[in-house]
Amino acid sequence: MTPAATIPVVVREVRPVTPLIRRFTLAREDGLPLPAFSAGAHVVVVMPGAARTLRNPYSLMGTSADLSTYDIAVRLSETSRGGSRFMHEAVAPGSKLAITPPVNLFPLDKLARRHLLLCGGVGITPVSAHVRELVHGGVPFEVHCGARSIEHATLALELRAIAPDAVAIHLDTPGPTMDVEAILAEQPLGTHLYVCGPGGMIENVIATARAAGWPESHIHWERFTAPPAGKPFEVTLSRSGKRITVPPEMSLLEAIEAAGVDAPFLCRGGACGQCETTVLALDGTLLHHDVYLSADQKAAGDRIMPCVSRADCRTLVLDR
Amino acid sequence: MTIAFKPDETYRDDFTFRNSPAAIRRFPFPFGEDVYRYAVNIEPHVRGGPTAAYDNLFDIDEHYIAECRERALVLAHDPKRCQALPHMMAAQWDTLELLMENLSTDYPEHFSLVRDGYAWHWTNRALGIEQHFVFGDAGTLPCEPLEYIGRQMQGDLTLQDQREDNLFMDAGMVTCQADWSLEFDLGMKFHEWHGPVPLAHEQGVFDRALKFLLNLQLGRPVRRLNWTMTINPRMDTSPEQYPQWGPDRTTITPENVGSRVHLRVELQSLFRLPRSNAILFGIRCYLISLEELATIPKWSRRLHRVLQTLPPELVEYKGLSRFRDTAIAWLAQRDDGAPTSVGTAPD
Numbered sequence: 001m002t003p004a005a006t007i008p009v010v011v012r013e014v015r016p017v018t019p020l021i022r023r024f025t026l027a028r029e030d031g032l033p034l035p036a037f038s039a040g041a042h043v044v045v046v047m048p049g050a051a052r053t054l055r056n057p058y059s060l061m062g063t064s065a066d067l068s069t070y071d072i073a074v075r076l077s078e079t080s081r082g083g084s085r086f087m088h089e090a091v092a093p094g095s096k097l098a099i100t101p102p103v104n105l106f107p108l109d110k111l112a113r114r115h116l117l118l119c120g121g122v123g124i125t126p127v128s129a130h131v132r133e134l135v136h137g138g139v140p141f142e143v144h145c146g147a148r149s150i151e152h153a154t155l156a157l158e159l160r161a162i163a164p165d166a167v168a169i170h171l172d173t174p175g176p177t178m179d180v181e182a183i184l185a186e187q188p189l190g191t192h193l194y195v196c197g198p199g200g201m202i203e204n205v206i207a208t209a210r211a212a213g214w215p216e217s218h219i220h221w222e223r224f225t226a227p228p229a230g231k232p233f234e235v236t237l238s239r240s241g242k243r244i245t246v247p248p249e250m251s252l253l254e255a256i257e258a259a260g261v262d263a264p265f266l267c268r269g270g271a272c273g274q275c276e277t278t279v280l281a282l283d284g285t286l287l288h289h290d291v292y293l294s295a296d297q298k299a300a301g302d303r304i305m306p307c308v309s310r311a312d313c314r315t316l317v318l319d320r
Numbered sequence: 321m322t323i324a325f326k327p328d329e330t331y332r333d334d335f336t337f338r339n340s341p342a343a344i345r346r347f348p349f350p351f352g353e354d355v356y357r358y359a360v361n362i363e364p365h366v367r368g369g370p371t372a373a374y375d376n377l378f379d380i381d382e383h384y385i386a387e388c389r390e391r392a393l394v395l396a397h398d399p400k401r402c403q404a405l406p407h408m409m410a411a412q413w414d415t416l417e418l419l420m421e422n423l424s425t426d427y428p429e430h431f432s433l434v435r436d437g438y439a440w441h442w443t444n445r446a447l448g449i450e451q452h453f454v455f456g457d458a459g460t461l462p463c464e465p466l467e468y469i470g471r472q473m474q475g476d477l478t479l480q481d482q483r484e485d486n487l488f489m490d491a492g493m494v495t496c497q498a499d500w501s502l503e504f505d506l507g508m509k510f511h512e513w514h515g516p517v518p519l520a521h522e523q524g525v526f527d528r529a530l531k532f533l534l535n536l537q538l539g540r541p542v543r544r545l546n547w548t549m550t551i552n553p554r555m556d557t558s559p560e561q562y563p564q565w566g567p568d569r570t571t572i573t574p575e576n577v578g579s580r581v582h583l584r585v586e587l588q589s590l591f592r593l594p595r596s597n598a599i600l601f602g603i604r605c606y607l608i609s610l611e612e613l614a615t616i617p618k619w620s621r622r623l624h625r626v627l628q629t630l631p632p633e634l635v636e637y638k639g640l641s642r643f644r645d646t647a648i649a650w651l652a653q654r655d656d657g658a659p660t661s662v663g664t665a666p667d
């Protein structure tokens with residue numbers, strides 16, 4: 001599948017939410033309603049950066065009840081490769097951007113009898129949509145939000161206002177922090193667990209749940225890995241007959257796109273599998289950063305997820 | 321363009337269903353070359369294709385009124401042909417919205433939809449239906465949304481919930497299927513409901529198809545064609561009705577093969593649904609008798625050659641064993657060996 005056609009949008013409002021997070025309200029440039037979506041969905045925002053086009057995935061925070069606008073929240077990343085910095089510094093009301101149609105890689109399980117949602121930091125954004133959907137259904141749910149301190153907990157306070165009995169907030173300062181083991185231990189059998197937040201938190205929650213015997217089918221997570229920077233490397237694209245260099249701050253996928261080659265993607269975060277590309281020849285090592293390929297597949301070295309993964313190599317030939 | 325419907329034709333008893341010359345030319349003929357080849361022929365479901373059957377995402381033709389009546393007859397006899405598990409309500413509304421939007425935009429002479437927030441007004445002039453209802457409130461429709469809109473559609477619909485990295489057929493309205501059963505498949509996973517197809521499993525086809533469908537994107541539907549052959553223009557060849565249609569297969573003679581044996585093509589389309597994240601599977605069935613098909617010489621030549629190269633396990637699976645040779649003999653008289661043009665469009 002080729003990349004989805006994008007929707008031109010205009011920024012209606014920009015509001016600071018916490019010292020690090022801003023909320024952006026987007027509307028279609030032509031004034032028509034935006035596509036309906038399900039809780040947990042994200043869009044990829046396409047930003048006209050000075051040197052190159054930037055594309056980052058952001059979760060949609062609201063519901064389909066009002067489709068005149070979408071709300072996303074963007075955390076300024078210290079290690080930003082440009083996307084979140086661009087959103088914070090170059091985007092103001094009236095700015096024009098483009099988005100892909102929504103894709104949901106983090107949906108609620110419709111058969112769950114109970115939902116437990118854990119989030120940390122800006123990982124609260126998809127959970128904001130989940131809670132807004134859950135308050136209308138009859139299924140019990142419980143939410144735990146972690147934040148550094150009260151000024152970083154604005155979105156969590158908003159959620160607590162919507163569902164006062166279901167939302168708990170845990171602050172690093174003054175503490176106590178979220179006790180994942182204790183929370184999981186209290187859940188009735190059959191609960192579905194969802195986690196979104198920094199990589200370390202997700203790994204910890206998943207490991208704790210597995211250790212406590214939770215079935216894999218009841219553990220859900222969303223982690224958009226920001227593509228890590230790395231050393232430059234050279235790639236040959238065999239189908240399009242091009243030779244490109246991937247600079248340190250660009251992902252392999254971005255470099256392929258910059259060379260004018262259409263490549264498929266959905267999440268741009270190593271999660272969905274859509275960008276999977278066959279490796280035809282390799283002299284060196286693939287640096288896999290995705291959560292999609294299995295350990296065996298990674299070890300085989302015959303495929304790569306170019307949205308997040310790189311290579312340390314003398315030669316790399318891709319079927320693209 | 322106003323479609324000239326043929327409201328009185330039948331798909332049972334006296335079988336008066338016929339294709340007009342225009343309907344023949346728009347038939348979605350499935351074979352692109354002169355030999356049979358198994359392929360995962362999934363392509364984007366975009367407007368436009370080899371014949372007019374591809375002009376819209378949901379195709380309405382001259383058989384619309386008659387087919388809707390046939391569906392009503394099947395449902396009256398067996399209400400279980402329409403079923404939905406409780407968690408599929410959002411997907412039902414998604415489906416109703418998608419269909420009403422497309423029909424009213426593509427066939428404004430026959431359908432209209434006026435929306436004021438959640439207060440919707442639907443008009444189906446072809447069937448003489450007018451309905452005011454509240455989108456999202458099933459109590460304001462005479463039946464559940466899937467059944468409501470399904471009764472006004474040509475073709476079957478099933479709804480797949482996506483969970484556990486799999487697809488579960490958790491709702492559907494199925495009255496014109498080729499030998500499979502909603503009652504039997506409801507709630508099944510992707511690989512289970514595709515269980516008995518020979519050859520495909522070996523080729524890992526379903527693993528790849530599932531992976532592909534799990535990533536199906538909003539606004540980017542896909543389609544594929546499937547085919548079999550049916551005796552008489554009978555829509556309902558379900559397992560439940562086997563005693564009705566099974567014996568037909570032994571009645572084919574050189575004299576009646578041209579009028580009674582029909583090529584049956586399913587135009588299958590798959591759509592991601594927005595609010596529910598479910599997948600809509602549309603199965604639009606087209607029937608054409610060998611006589612009608614032979615009015616397009618390219619098609620009868622090619623069908624002859626394809627049937628000759630069909631692997632035995634597929635002849636068996638598609639239920640063609642009893643009459644394939646008779647059909648080949650009839651088609652052979654209409655195949656002068658001339659080369660056929662590339663693609664499926666009529667010459």
Ligand code: FES
Nearest residue numbers: 268272273275307
């Ligand atoms: S785009 Fe989703 S894994 Fe690369």
